[in-house]
Amino acid sequence: MTTAQLHIGQTIRFDGNPTADGISAAIHDSRGALLVESGRISELGDADALHRANPQAQVIDHGDGIIVPGFVDAHVHYPQTAIVASWGKRLIDWLNDYTFPEEMRLADESYANEIAGRYLDLVLSNGTTTVCSYATIHPESVNAFFNAANTRGMRVAAGKTCMDRNAPEGLTDTAQSAYDDSKALLQRWHGTGRLDYVITPRFSPTSTPEQLEALGALWAEHPECLMQTHLSEQTDEIAWVRSLFPDARDYLDTYEAFGLLGKRGLYGHAIHLEQRERDRLRETGAALVHCPTSNTFIGSGLFDMDGLLREGQRIGLATDTGGGSSFSMLRTMAAAYEIGQLRGRALHASELLWLGTSGSAAALHMQGKIGNLAKGLEADFNVLDLAATPALAQRTQRADDIWEAIFATIMLGDDRTIKETWVGGQKAGATS
Numbered sequence: 001m002t003t004a005q006l007h008i009g010q011t012i013r014f015d016g017n018p019t020a021d022g023i024s025a026a027i028h029d030s031r032g033a034l035l036v037e038s039g040r041i042s043e044l045g046d047a048d049a050l051h052r053a054n055p056q057a058q059v060i061d062h063g064d065g066i067i068v069p070g071f072v073d074a075h076v077h078y079p080q081t082a083i084v085a086s087w088g089k090r091l092i093d094w095l096n097d098y099t100f101p102e103e104m105r106l107a108d109e110s111y112a113n114e115i116a117g118r119y120l121d122l123v124l125s126n127g128t129t130t131v132c133s134y135a136t137i138h139p140e141s142v143n144a145f146f147n148a149a150n151t152r153g154m155r156v157a158a159g160k161t162c163m164d165r166n167a168p169e170g171l172t173d174t175a176q177s178a179y180d181d182s183k184a185l186l187q188r189w190h191g192t193g194r195l196d197y198v199i200t201p202r203f204s205p206t207s208t209p210e211q212l213e214a215l216g217a218l219w220a221e222h223p224e225c226l227m228q229t230h231l232s233e234q235t236d237e238i239a240w241v242r243s244l245f246p247d248a249r250d251y252l253d254t255y256e257a258f259g260l261l262g263k264r265g266l267y268g269h270a271i272h273l274e275q276r277e278r279d280r281l282r283e284t285g286a287a288l289v290h291c292p293t294s295n296t297f298i299g300s301g302l303f304d305m306d307g308l309l310r311e312g313q314r315i316g317l318a319t320d321t322g323g324g325s326s327f328s329m330l331r332t333m334a335a336a337y338e339i340g341q342l343r344g345r346a347l348h349a350s351e352l353l354w355l356g357t358s359g360s361a362a363a364l365h366m367q368g369k370i371g372n373l374a375k376g377l378e379a380d381f382n383v384l385d386l387a388a389t390p391a392l393a394q395r396t397q398r399a400d401d402i403w404e405a406i407f408a409t410i411m412l413g414d415d416r417t418i419k420e421t422w423v424g425g426q427k428a429g430a431t432s
């Protein structure tokens with residue numbers, strides 16, 4: 001049995017959902033502690049009381065560091081790591097000019113291994129402990145990603161991206177091979193260690209009705225899996241979907257008609273939604289995944305955070321690497337704040353932090369495992385340094401309370417703010 005660790009520092013945890021229950025649902029303890037045993041949080045509370053009750057525990061004192069849950073990124077494309085921040089395109093041209101040529105390269109297993117490892121190290125250095133990723137059409141790209149996550153002890157979700165039309169030769173499968181390959185990968189990986197398989201049609205324009213139907217059938221056979229896709233990102237994309245599916249009531253209907261709408265469904269972007277789509281997403285309890293740096297970077301539009309929260313939609317937050325322009329969930333929270341401002345809602349720091357941790361974990365149906373500091377959860381957390389840079393240090397010093405300091409840290413912070421990241425009770429990057 002491993003020695004229990006007592007992590008002491010300032011702690012921030014959630015007793016509820018600040019976007020619905022108010023900001024008092026976020027709890028700051030200026031001298032809190034977590035007791036970590038066998039990779040899980042076994043107790044949390046006042047540092048001195050926990051120390052007295054557990055004198056045998058190894059004390060790890062983080063000083064003024066702020067212990068927060070590990071960040072959860074609910075929508076990424078790890079194969080696009082090397083093309084992040086590519087200039088000047090809108091969605092369809094961006095896919096054709098940057099994404100598809102790069103995704104082609106992941107047919108080479110050694111390249112897929114290299115990119116998967118590089119990607120996960122980049123996100124860990126930014127404090128992200130869980131991601132939900134698209135792979136490429138190649139089964140090897142899924143194996144590469146899961147092996148790399150396993151090596152690092154990370155809880156991740158991912159799936160083979162399925163496309164059987166409107167993509168270049170070499171980057172397409174068929175309805176049958178998408179079903180067969182996805183099923184084989186699901187059976188191999190789903191529930192192994194901390195890994196979840198996600199059924200992954202890229203989006204309606206690159207799947208025939210037959211492929212959508214086959215993947216809907218696979219989801220019906222495996223309702224325990226997540227399903228991820230894209231929805232209503234850009235207006236010209238929506239017009240294209242309408243021309244490809246003339247009988248569909250709207251974009252969401254191109255999924256709904258084939259059994260690809262459900263509670264464990266993740267719909268990336270969801271910007272330009274019709275009322276019927278909003279109603280159906282809410283009724284089914286599906287998750288909308290907001291990708292703010294991507295939406296401004298590719299010029300897609302402004303997510304209606306305020307209206308969708310008021311409707312009671314389930315919302316996660318994500319970078320959308322590499323359409324998104326950053327690997328950092330701090331930068332992503334900052335962009336969510338900026339877009340919220342443009343749509344009339346100034347998200348509080350506690351709401352931003354919740355969206356990037358517990359909110360995304362709930363979108364991934366992992367709230368019983370990660371996304372918060374709570375007894376029984378897996379010990380994935382960050383220690384933030386609120387004085388990591390001169391700009392941040394002077395701003396934190398001026399802050400009247402913890403939330404003012406956290407907000408400034410979200411707006412000004414980057415990977416330098418992430419002092420330490422712990423994954424399943426192990427320090428990330430530590431050589432042991």
Ligand SMILES: [Zn+2]
Binds near residue numbers: 076268
């Ligand atoms: Zn995406």
